[in-house]
Amino acid sequence: MDSFAGDFSTLWSLNNRPPIEHLTWDWWWWLVMLDDETHPMAGKQLMVLWSTKENDVVHINDVEWKPKGTPGFDVEGAIQIDGMVCAWWFDGSVMHDEIIAKVCDMIVLPSAHSSWPGVEGEGGGAVVPMLEGDCSMGMLADRSQFWLNLDLEHEAIQSIRLKMTPWNPAMSTAREATATYLGSLGYDILRLHGTRASGIIDGENVNGTAYFQKVCVQAPSVPWYWGVLHFSDGSYLDWFLPHLSTTILSRDAREWKRRDVSHIAVSQGGLFHDAKHGRSERFRVVSVDKNRQENNLPRFMIHLKNGRTSIRVTVRAVARAYWDFHQPTRGGIWSHLTYNEYPLEVESLAIEDEHGLRDESMYDWIRGNAEHSWGLLH
Numbered sequence: 406m407d408s409f410a411g412d413f414s415t416l417w418s419l420n421n422r423p424p425i426e427h428l429t430w431d432w433w434w435w436l437v438m439l440d441d442e443t444h445p446m447a448g449k450q451l452m453v454l455w456s457t458k459e460n461d462v463v464h465i466n467d468v469e470w471k472p473k474g475t476p477g478f479d480v481e482g483a484i485q486i487d488g489m490v491c492a493w494w495f496d497g498s499v500m501h502d503e504i505i506a507k508v509c510d511m512i513v514l515p516s517a518h519s520s521w522p523g524v525e526g527e528g529g530g531a532v533v534p535m536l537e538g539d540c541s542m543g544m545l546a547d548r549s550q551f552w553l554n555l556d557l558e559h560e561a562i563q564s565i566r567l568k569m570t571p572w573n574p575a576m577s578t579a580r581e582a583t584a585t586y587l588g589s590l591g592y593d594i595l596r597l598h599g600t601r602a603s604g605i606i607d608g609e610n611v612n613g614t615a616y617f618q619k620v621c622v623q624a625p626s627v628p629w630y631w632g633v634l635h636f637s638d639g640s641y642l643d644w645f646l647p648h649l650s651t652t653i654l655s656r657d658a659r660e661w662k663r664r665d666v667s668h669i670a671v672s673q674g675g676l677f678h679d680a681k682h683g684r685s686e687r688f689r690v691v692s693v694d695k696n697r698q699e700n701n702l703p704r705f706m707i708h709l710k711n712g713r714t715s716i717r718v719t720v721r722a723v724a725r726a727y728w729d730f731h732q733p734t735r736g737g738i739w740s741h742l743t744y745n746e747y748p749l750e751v752e753s754l755a756i757e758d759e760h761g762l763r764d765e766s767m768y769d770w771i772r773g774n775a776e777h778s779w780g781l782l783h
Contacts (some may be wrong), residue, residue: 408548409528411579415595416544416619417530418459419476420486422591429459430622433532435542435553437567437602438635438772441615444497446750447723448613448772451495451565453553455511455532455542457488464731465489470508483520484513485737490534492555493726495748497500500724501561510535551600551617560774565602569615569646573639575678575685576600595619598633598641598678609765614772625781626742627671630693631706632720634751634773639680642716642773644707647671675709677716682760686714693775698722702747705775714758720775722747730780742780749773 415421419431432454439449456473463470473487488511514521516529524546531543538556545551556592571577576599585591586682597617604611614635631648648668675688688709695703702722709716730742751773754765 406574406577409544409571409577409579409597409600410548411573412581413528413579413595415581415593416528416531416579417484417513418482419486419513419621422461422621422623424475425590426621428590428623428625430456431458431620432456433542433617433619435569435615435617436555436633437569437613437615438774439602439611441497445770446772447495447497447748448770449495449497449611450724450748450774451492452493453490453542453555453776454744455488455490455534457486457511460732462733464493464729466503466506466729468506468508472622481518481520482515483518486511486513488534490536490540491501491728494559495724495726495744496561499561500726500748501559502726504557504559504562505540505555507536507540509536514543516544516560521546545612553604555574563607565604565606567598567602567606567611567615569602569617570600572601573680575680576639576641579746590624592624593621597638598643598676599635601638613630626778627781628668628777628779630705630775630777632705632749632773633751634718634720634771636680636771637769639678641678642676642709642718644675644688644691644709646673646691672741675716677709677714677756681763682758686711688714688716703775703777704752705749714756715759717753717755718751719752719754720773721752722775723750724748740781742778744753744778745776747775748775749775 435453437451441448477485487732489508491506492504494504512533514531516526526546528548529544529546533541539554542553551569557563581595583593600615602613602615632644634642648670673691675691677686688711690710692708694706704721706719726746728744731739734740751771756763
């Protein structure tokens, strides 16, 4: 596979829905999972987010962000936005959260624009924060690769230069999910489930895999569970469970909530790209349970099933990064959301289908990340 496949027409665009104050939220998001000889189970991980929001003021961790109006567009589709670039780095043993969280102007430039450097083409583009260093990401016009660059001023990490190339058709074909609830409420998500990743971090060569999504959400953010696993043979697994729980009332970022004892699923979904049998399976019956480890981080027990396949996986969080959001809403009330991201180690896996049973020992490695949120941002 020489180039990324699928429809990338919305990758470098915004306001495909009429924006809604306090609710519209757009971001580009990379999760990179890298080989690590010292910690081969979880590996090293990097998350980078380029974001803009339709709101007067938002507090994110210790940063106050006052977005300056709606995005501006030129006649060729370039966009200027007031945004934030944020990232964390897990070095295999220690979480460095955050390594950057900067408010800045950004330029979103499609590769068909006359200002695009090099060969013009359809599909490519870039998000370029207007900072002193290079914190850009983008895709070449021929769709052969993405790049991700970060120049940092952090004691743990200073320079990241990565390229992401296609892995296999199931993983590296752009796929879009969209839903509309009422009027303009809803979401639009463009995903690449998997890519190869390689490059240089602080002078050392690195290799691994990556996951990408570009998201527009225009709805209150209820609590959710989400997770993704990459397998050494090119397989992929994810799960998503937005839910109602007493944690919707939580207003702080403490790592464990005593009130978090049960939940009611709003919806259930999962996807398995099975490289061994050359097929993709969707799941509408998904359960997520968890318990508390001694380090106050969760262990997740996930079960997905359909009429043919049952997948049970137990994963434990080995570190935690979090983003703590506070924003004023109508009537002067402040809403809150804590969004947690956990590098994972797989403790057990059972994939049962008409071909038999597979477990974790049949793969050279399985790496992933899970999310859990609480509060209600609106």
